Amino acid sequence: MIEFxxxxxxxxxxxxxxxxxxxxPGDTVRKGDIIAVVDTTKAAIDIECWHDGTVEALLIxxxxxxxxxxxxxVLREAGETAEHVRAQLEALRAPxxxxxxxxxxxxxxLPDAAPLSxxxxxxxxxxxxxxxxxxxxxxxxxxxxxxxxxxxxLADVESAASKARAPNRAEAMRQTIAAAMSxxxxxxxxxxxxxxxxxxxxxxxxxxxxxxxxVNERILLAPLLLQAVARALQRYPEFNGSFxxxxxxxxxxxxxxxxxxxxxxxxxxxxLRDVPGKDLDTLNRELLDLVQRAxxxxxxxxxxxxxxxxxxxxxxQGVGSVFPIIYPPQVAxxxxxxxxxxxxxxxxxxxxxxxxxxxxxxxxxxxxxxRGGRFLASVRDLLQQPAELAKAL
Amino acid sequence: xxxxxxxxxxxxxLSRIAPEVDLARLRPEQxxxxxxxxxxVDWMNFLVAVHxxxxxxxxxxxxxxxxxxxxxxxxxxxxxx
Numbered sequence: 001m002i003e004f005x006x007x008x009x010x011x012x013x014x015x016x017x018x019x020x021x022x023x024x025p026g027d028t029v030r031k032g033d034i035i036a037v038v039d040t041t042k043a044a045i046d047i048e049c050w051h052d053g054t055v056e057a058l059l060i061x062x063x064x065x066x067x068x069x070x071x072x073x074v075l076r077e078a079g080e081t082a083e084h085v086r087a088q089l090e091a092l093r094a095p096x097x098x099x100x101x102x103x104x105x106x107x108x109x110l111p112d113a114a115p116l117s118x119x120x121x122x123x124x125x126x127x128x129x130x131x132x133x134x135x136x137x138x139x140x141x142x143x144x145x146x147x148x149x150x151x152x153x154l155a156d157v158e159s160a161a162s163k164a165r166a167p168n169r170a171e172a173m174r175q176t177i178a179a180a181m182s183x184x185x186x187x188x189x190x191x192x193x194x195x196x197x198x199x200x201x202x203x204x205x206x207x208x209x210x211x212x213x214x215v216n217e218r219i220l221l222a223p224l225l226l227q228a229v230a231r232a233l234q235r236y237p238e239f240n241g242s243f244x245x246x247x248x249x250x251x252x253x254x255x256x257x258x259x260x261x262x263x264x265x266x267x268x269x270x271x272l273r274d275v276p277g278k279d280l281d282t283l284n285r286e287l288l289d290l291v292q293r294a295x296x297x298x299x300x301x302x303x304x305x306x307x308x309x310x311x312x313x314x315x316x317q318g319v320g321s322v323f324p325i326i327y328p329p330q331v332a333x334x335x336x337x338x339x340x341x342x343x344x345x346x347x348x349x350x351x352x353x354x355x356x357x358x359x360x361x362x363x364x365x366x367x368x369x370x371r372g373g374r375f376l377a378s379v380r381d382l383l384q385q386p387a388e389l390a391k392a393l
Numbered sequence: 394x395x396x397x398x399x400x401x402x403x404x405x406x407l408s409r410i411a412p413e414v415d416l417a418r419l420r421p422e423q424x425x426x427x428x429x430x431x432x433x434v435d436w437m438n439f440l441v442a443v444h445x446x447x448x449x450x451x452x453x454x455x456x457x458x459x460x461x462x463x464x465x466x467x468x469x470x471x472x473x474x
Contacts, residue, residue, distance in 0.1 A: 210453060215444045218453065220433055263430050264413045288441070291434040296412055316432040 001088040002051045002075035006038065006068050010269075010304045011329055012180035013040045017065040018072070027055045029075060034300070036072065041172035042268050043294070047301045053077055056085045125152035133157045173266035184328045188243075192323050193372050194359040197380045198344060203354050205386035221339065222313060223283040225356075227389045229311055229334050230254045230275035232378035238367045239360075239375055240308045242329035248366040257307030257327065258287065260294045269327060270299050271307035280390035309333065321357040331363040332372075334379070394473060399447075399466050406442035410435050421462040449473070 006016055016038035023035045034046040035055075053075030060072045071092070076085050125133070125140050129152045133140050138157060145152035184190075202224055210218045233240040233254050241251040254276055257269040272278075272286055293299055309330055314322040315338030322335035337357040344353035358379055362372045382389060394402070404416050407429065414429050426436060436456075444450050449472050451459070459465050 215437075215440045215450050218437065218440075220437055222434060261432075262413075263411065288434055288438050291432075292410065292438050295410065295435070317426065317430075 001056075001080065001085045002049075002053045002077055003071055003092075004035070004049055004073040004075060006066055006070045006072055007047065007301045008068050008305045009038075009040055009045060009301055010307075011327075012176050013042065013068075013304070015065055015067045016040045016045070018060050018062050019044060020062050021058055021073075023055050023058075023073075025055050025057055029053055029055060038301075041169070041176040042266065042304075043297045043299055045299055045301050045304060049075070051075065051077075056082060057089065124149065125157075126154060128154045129157045170265040173262075177266055180328060181325055184326050188326050188328060188331075189364040190326060190361050191364050191369050191372065192359065192361050193369060193376055194321055194323075194357055195373075195376050195380055196342075196355045197358050197383055199339060199354040199356055199383065201384050202386045203339075205390075209390075217281070219280055219284045220287070223280055223287050224383070224386060224389055225313070225336055226256050226258070226272065226275060226287070226311055227278075227280065227283060228379045228382040229309070230256055231382050231389065231393075232375055233309065234276055235378055236371060236375040238371065239332035239362060241331060241366075242308070243331050243363055243366055244329050248331065251308030253306075253308065255306050255308045257310035257330075258290060259310055259312035260291055262295070268294055268299070268304075269307060269310050269312075270294055270303040271305075273302075273306070276393045279392040282392070311336070315339065315356070322359055324359060324361040326361050326363060331366045333361045334376075335359040335361070396466060396470065399469055399473075400462070402446055403443065403462065403465055403469070406439055406446055409442055410438045419462060421466075424460050425462055425465070426460065443469075447473070 009016060017040075019037040019039050021036050023029060023033075029035055029049050030052050031050055032048050035049045036047040038045050038047050056074045056076045058073045060066060060070070066072070074085055074089055076082060124145065124147075125143075126147065130140065132154055133143075133152075140152055140157075143152050143156055144150070145156055147153040147156070199221070202221065206219055206221060206224070213219075237250055238248065240254055242249050253274050255271040255273045256275045257271045259267055259269045261267045270290055272283065272290060275283065278286070290299075290303070307327070307330065310324075310327045310333045312322060312324050312333060313336045315336055317338075319337055320340060321337040324333040324335040326333050335358070337359075339354050339356045341352050342355050343350045344355060345351070346353065358376055360372050360376050400421075404419075407414065408416060411429050411431065419425075419428055425431070429435075431439065440451050440456055447469060449469055451468070455468065459468055
């Protein structure tokens with residue numbers, strides 16, 4: 001039996017609300033298929049299944065809010081019988097029966113603005129509605145009933161609960177970011193370094209490469225910067241990973257989180273996976289796709305869970321440099337400012353040169369400024385060899 | 394393709410790149426990337442969408458000087474002629 005649980009959605013998201021199942025019992029699922037869509041404070045997330053199997057039972061109803069790790073569905077493995085899965089599921093459920101009465105979801109109070117009628121005296125409600133409202137922590141007095149004589153039905157309670165849950169996405173995201181950044185500034189002793197990086201070679205390389213290419217194949221500077229960070233991490237692995245339970249845990253791969261500012265407010269940092277192994281065309285294509293999906297709200301759970309470092313680029317239309325704050329439990333974040341043509345001394349002569357300020361915010365518990373400086377210098381040096389960065393390792 | 398049809402096609406491309414933007418509030422004579430807050434990745438995605446929708450491949454040198462919706466419409470009109 002394959003247990004499908006709500007996966008981790010990043011360190012700052014510990015629960016989700018099931019929006020819809022993309023599969024039904026009996027469906028065949030392949031590794032990597034999206035089988036559910038779950039809403040979080042940041043976005044609706046597509047949840048993949050990481051096993052081949054056949055859906056046996058869906059255990060969570062759409063609308064339910066569940067913590068990360070909750071068993072949501074069970075699947076049958078190849079050659080396994082339905083009876084075998086059922087028996088295992090029963091065994092799994094038995095010890096949980098004692099606590100089954102506990103409400104699954106933690107409900108927020110109804111917003112003040114909710115257009116609900118206020119009734120005086122004791123509300124009339126069906127026993128099922130009364131029980132469910134108690135489970136959800138909802139007061140019946142605020143609800144309007146659609147049953148006989150205005151009685152509150154189970155459906156009314158579910159509907160009110162769903163309205164209460166309807167997220168004010170911007171506000172919820174603000175709270176999520178506030179929690180993550182407060183934790184970062186409270187727990188992580190940051191140190192900051194910055195360096196100006198000449199981009200004459202990189203921009204010339206891209207101009208040359210893009211000159212004969214159609215719009216579909218044109219390469220941006222951003223993937224080259226991301227690749228420089230990823231390759232530098234291969235030489236300085238102490239910046240790639242997380243700090244957990246008092247110790248540094250190296251990343252299993254170099255997955256670069258890309259900070260994307262959302263126009264509706266807030267930001268999200270999904271990851272490009274295994275960056276060093278990708279050539280520039282692949283990385284460019286994946287970045288364009290990732291940003292577009294982040295904007296459209298169709299990211300995958302795996303993209304939100306496993307970044308081993310974050311890169312933020314605030315300079316595209318804005319400022320010259322950024323002092324980035326680490327996204328916990330990661331241990332480093334690299335920032336890039338706006339590319340500006342500035343005076344730069346080359347072979348004893350001042351020459352107008354495109355420059356970008358690269359900065360590093362790093363966790364002093366896991367690294368020191370000296371190594372941080374070497375890491376940032378490595379990013380700078382790698383960007384002087386753009387043709388090498390463009391190749392997959 | 395009329396000017397209005399072209400405008401609608403361009404706005405459709407934009408809405409796919411920036412679905413959260415209120416297109417009705419866009420001022421066609423003002424800087425598009427400022428109004429919509431498009432970064433370089435969004436802008437590239439927009440150019441790719443325009444190519445897919447209209448078959449117009451806008452080179453980098455041209456894209457750099459196309460800053461308003463009106464300019465984009467003028468440019469595409471000329472290219473389609």
